Amino acid sequence: MGYRNGFQFWITETGYKRSKFSNNKIAEFMNLWCTYVQHSNTIHKSFWYSWRGDFDYGILAGISGVLPVYNVYKAFIHSH
Numbered sequence: 001m002g003y004r005n006g007f008q009f010w011i012t013e014t015g016y017k018r019s020k021f022s023n024n025k026i027a028e029f030m031n032l033w034c035t036y037v038q039h040s041n042t043i044h045k046s047f048w049y050s051w052r053g054d055f056d057y058g059i060l061a062g063i064s065g066v067l068p069v070y071n072v073y074k075a076f077i078h079s080h
């Protein structure tokens with residue numbers, strides 16, 4: 001991937017708020033986003049808003065709950 005002046009470009013806050021979008025829509029976004037970042041010459045890393053589900057943005061529901069977006073993320077990582 002290309003670097004500009006020796007620096008990487010990271011997207012550190014992305015995602016959908018669960019109270020505004022369905023779990024399926026958020027999972028679809030995760031798949032599209034991961035594919036986009038994988039093929040991007042500009043974005044070097046990307047991070048979802050909150051891992052644990054804080055503030056209604058995470059990919060896990062509490063300590064033991066898994067949301068559909070987590071399964072999409074996990075499957076993407078395993079296949080790439």
